[in-house]
Structures are given as C-alpha cells and as structure tokens.
Amino acid sequence: MLVRAIREEGCAMSGTRLIWFHGKECPHCRKLAPVVDQFEAETGIKLERLEVWHNEENAKLMRSLADTIAPACGGDLGVPAFYNEVTGKAICGRIDMAKLVAWAKG
C-alpha cells in the first residue's frame, strides 16, 4: 500500500530528484547500498547517487544544502544522507527501509 502510494507519487514528481549523498569509503553507505537497491526495485523510484569525497561538485551541492542536512546528521554534515528535492526533507545516518520509504513519501 505504502509502496504503491510512493510509486504513484514518484510518477507525479518526475523531473525532481531524490538524492542519496554517500562516501566511497563510508562503511554505513556500503551497508546501505542493498537497501537502496531494494527500495528502487520495489518502488520503481530511482535515487540519484552522489558520491561526495571523490567528486567536488557533489560535495558543493551537499554543502549548499547544509542548513537542512546537517541537523538531520546531528549537527555536522555526514554520509549517508538523503535529500528530497520535492519536500526539502533530509534524513541521515543509520537508515532502514521504513525510514527511506517515509522520507521518499514526504
């Protein structure tokens, strides 16, 4: 039910991005990759995966969203972090499927 709702909303918000900021050498990001894969497979929604330690443009974008993302990370910018361009909401840190679904849904 929830997944169907997201899929429908996902279609409606094409052209907007659900962004996953991650780090290549971040263990939590690595552990989270299968969860994100599963999320994409189940919902049909693709996340834009932006690596921030080896790509300065991605890091700049993340810094520009610091006012929203940093509080979600406990005060400082960190990865893994997710930013929803539609709702302007961010989640950060230890993320599971339920949190990911709730964030994507808005």
Next chain:
Amino acid sequence: MKKLWRCHVCNDVHLGNKPPEVCPTCGAKNAFVLSDLGEALDIIGKDHASLDDQAKVQAAWKQFSDQSSTVRLTDKAEEVELLSKGVLENLKGKGQRYCPCRITTGDRGKDLNLICPCNFIRQPTFKEEGECWCGLFVKRDAQ
C-alpha cells in the same frame, strides 16, 4: 587562543591554553616556558614518520584504543580496513586524514574537527548508540 609551550628541561613541546604542570616526557614540574612557532618547529624538526599507509594509521588507532578505558576500536576488521583506506584517500585528496563519513566545509578551523579520530564523545550517535559516526570507535561496554 592556544599557545606553544616548551619544557626547559627536555624541550618537550606543548600546544594549549596553559602549560602542563608536569612534563609528560621528563617528569619535570612547572618546567614549561612560553615558546613560539619558529622555536617549536625547530625543535620538532622534520624527521618524523608519516602516517601514510593503512598499517600505520591502524596502529595509531589501536594505540588510541589501548590507552582508553572508555572507548575501543571496533571488532569489525573489514570496516577498519575500509575506513583506514578512506582517511588516506582524504589525506591525498584533501590534505588531512578526514573522516570518510563526514564532509569538509572548506573552513580550515571547522575541518580540523573532522580529522580521525574526531571528538566523537560529543556526538549524538556516541551518546545514544555507543559508537562514533562512522562506527570505528565504540564504547567499551557496547557492540
């Protein structure tokens, strides 16, 4: 602002608001005198091993862990491996051994707080979940 201090007995150098009462190297009491950068750099010299490979970085983390009664290095060897690779990537690309699970701000003063090990004791993840942000260090009674 922190100042540089020099032990007049053994030339130990200390950076801090106040001089140490007891020199940690030679044990002399009230032995520190105000110093400056030129003098301190001369004493320190350039003949020190760099922490520029994974084994050296991991050894430094282990030393830090072994001396602490409250925190220790995680048992997850593959994460230690990945994180030591990450801090060295950051040393190469960003100039310091920054935490691979944080992100630099471009402000040198702020970014100094991201050098691993950072002051993770203040972080909510350490207070609430018993580990630093990246999971490298855990409370001794956790995991």
